[in-house]
Amino acid sequence: MSQGTFDVVVTTTMGQVGGSTVDGVHTFKGIPYAAPTGGQNRFKPPQPTVPWSGIRDATAYGPTAPQRSHAEMGGAAPADPASVARMAEFSALISGLAGREPPQGEDCLVLNVWTAGLDTHRSRPVMVWIHGGAFESGSGSWPLYDGTPLAARGDAVFVTLNHRLGVMGFLYLDEIGGPTYAGSGNAGMLDIVQALQWIRDNIRRFGGDPDKVLVFGGSGGASKTATLLGMPAARGLFHRGALLSGPLVRVRTRQAAAALTRQLFERLELAPDQIQQLHHMPYSRLIEEASRLAMPINAGLAQAASPEAFMPLQPVVDGVNLPAQPLDPASPHGTGVATMIGSTQDDMKMMMLGMPWFGTLTEEQLRTMARASFGDSGDAAIAAYRRAYPAASATEMACQFVTDRVMWIGSIDWAERKVAGGGAPVYLYRFDYATPIMGGILGATHGGDIPFALNNFKCTPLAGERPENARMGALMSESFVRFADTGNPNHGGLPDWRPYTPGDRCTLIFDSPCRVESDPRSELRALYATHSSR
Numbered sequence: 001m002s003q004g005t006f007d008v009v010v011t012t013t014m015g016q017v018g019g020s021t022v023d024g025v026h027t028f029k030g031i032p033y034a035a036p037t038g039g040q041n042r043f044k045p046p047q048p049t050v051p052w053s054g055i056r057d058a059t060a061y062g063p064t065a066p067q068r069s070h071a072e073m074g075g076a077a078p079a080d081p082a083s084v085a086r087m088a089e090f091s092a093l094i095s096g097l098a099g100r101e102p103p104q105g106e107d108c109l110v111l112n113v114w115t116a117g118l119d120t121h122r123s124r125p126v127m128v129w130i131h132g133g134a135f136e137s138g139s140g141s142w143p144l145y146d147g148t149p150l151a152a153r154g155d156a157v158f159v160t161l162n163h164r165l166g167v168m169g170f171l172y173l174d175e176i177g178g179p180t181y182a183g184s185g186n187a188g189m190l191d192i193v194q195a196l197q198w199i200r201d202n203i204r205r206f207g208g209d210p211d212k213v214l215v216f217g218g219s220g221g222a223s224k225t226a227t228l229l230g231m232p233a234a235r236g237l238f239h240r241g242a243l244l245s246g247p248l249v250r251v252r253t254r255q256a257a258a259a260l261t262r263q264l265f266e267r268l269e270l271a272p273d274q275i276q277q278l279h280h281m282p283y284s285r286l287i288e289e290a291s292r293l294a295m296p297i298n299a300g301l302a303q304a305a306s307p308e309a310f311m312p313l314q315p316v317v318d319g320v321n322l323p324a325q326p327l328d329p330a331s332p333h334g335t336g337v338a339t340m341i342g343s344t345q346d347d348m349k350m351m352m353l354g355m356p357w358f359g360t361l362t363e364e365q366l367r368t369m370a371r372a373s374f375g376d377s378g379d380a381a382i383a384a385y386r387r388a389y390p391a392a393s394a395t396e397m398a399c400q401f402v403t404d405r406v407m408w409i410g411s412i413d414w415a416e417r418k419v420a421g422g423g424a425p426v427y428l429y430r431f432d433y434a435t436p437i438m439g440g441i442l443g444a445t446h447g448g449d450i451p452f453a454l455n456n457f458k459c460t461p462l463a464g465e466r467p468e469n470a471r472m473g474a475l476m477s478e479s480f481v482r483f484a485d486t487g488n489p490n491h492g493g494l495p496d497w498r499p500y501t502p503g504d505r506c507t508l509i510f511d512s513p514c515r516v517e518s519d520p521r522s523e524l525r526a527l528y529a530t531h532s533s534r
Contacts, residue, residue, distance in 0.1 A: 222246025
């Protein structure tokens with residue numbers, strides 16, 4: 001433990017942590033909430049951390065969870081020069097979002113806290129951000145998730161965390177390994193539950209109220225939030241949830257997860273009775289072999305929209321830690337948790353940048369895509385989209401098909417399932433505020449709402465430079481703080497945002513200016529209700 005001096009010191013249940021203070025915000029980084037996950041702890045539920053003496057240095061981020069690099073996850077390089085240049089610019093953007101990440105390691109079960117006050121008599125809501133990256137990449141230390149601006153308000157405490165990912169967090173070994181490996185297919189989710197337990201036991205010492213906890217995240221972080229709603233162990237540990245572009249309804253079945261495990265054992269040339277060897281292999285080899293289980297996303301609409309195409313290792317309905325599918329129907333374990341869910345106008349467009357047809361799609365190819373989604377009604381669907389987007393190119397229309405099918409209709413479907421489960425309101429939004437970066441090609445992009453929900457648009461290149469940024473950050477972050485505090489995102493800067501119901505379909509459109517619509521783009525929604533093959 002450090003013998004140095006710190007700007008601020010807090011005593012947790014495991015020992016003292018020393019943080020830094022800048023402009024009134026106290027920051028504590030790399031606090032362990034569970035023990036290292038290497039050796040015999042691999043694939044097992046998280047174990048308690050060992051208490052320490054002295055003051056633990058909490059001024060630097062802790063290790064990143066083992067994962068593939070962004071370059072390794074990029075897939076096949078596009079062939080034409082325009083696509084090569086476009087993807088190079090996009091790769092640079094992603095690297096900017098991540099910043100310089102700490103080294104990877106199996107002592108990665110750490111969290112970070114931002115707070116403006118340590119006084120325990122105030123009832124500050126706690127905003128726990130779950131990072132994105134599907135279930136195989138990402139970190140709570142990205143500049144995109146900097147909690148300083150929200151904490152600086154003085155009326156909220158912000159937390160990010162790391163947890164096990166990919167093969168280290170979601171390899172289902174229950175069938176092969178028996179009771180010793182019970183819960184292995186959900187180890188990464190159990191890490192998050194352990195972090196929430198730490199928050200319950202400690203956050204008041206950082207000025208937060210453990211009875212006002214919002215769990216929220218973007219993309220994969222939204223999917224993890226949805227999964228938590230189906231976990232008995234998470235019940236009561238958080239009181240609101242928010243999903244930003246990640247309307248997960250179903251996860252792996254035991255049968256599908258066991259089949260992936262058998263494939264991995266074959267790749268590793270292991271027999272089932274050699275499971276102990278998994279504990280001694282370098283994690284880099286496990287990650288590399290597991291990456292070969294992934295199905296490539298191709299140019300077909302159905303394949304691009306399939307979660308199995310890019311998330312082979314994900315939570316498992318194991319009958320215990322996740323008794324049933326989280327939202328198929330809505331789990332009773334999430335009853336009482338008010339939720340917000342939203343998507344962006346151009347959510348999936350960034351995923352399409354490397355497709356061979358991007359920018360060159362013909363009308364005939366567009367009709368083929370439409371028929372894949374709408375069958376014999378493909379031409380009618382194109383006509384409806386033309387009415388909604390009269391100036392859109394064939395490429396833009398195709399991107400809109402994928403966005404609407406996966407994220408927009410997916411969010412509506414998720415909201416209706418959660419509403420049907422009862423117990424708490426659901427608020428639906430769509431984010432239409434476009435980023436000017438990359439010449440505006442991304443539009444209102446996937447993840448584009450995050451810098452404004454966290455009001456940290458100056459911490460990341462994703463937002464770009466628009467004169468309305470400060471107002472959008474103030475409006476949107478105020479909604480999230482209010483929601484964390486009360487379960488209602490309304491405030492004076494917005495029009496009346498009503499809870500979602502199948503009869504009203506109230507949707508807040510975050511844009512400049514913001515507006516509320518009932519059943520926006522109803523003709524397109526009706527198309528998916530009748531013909532979607534989701």
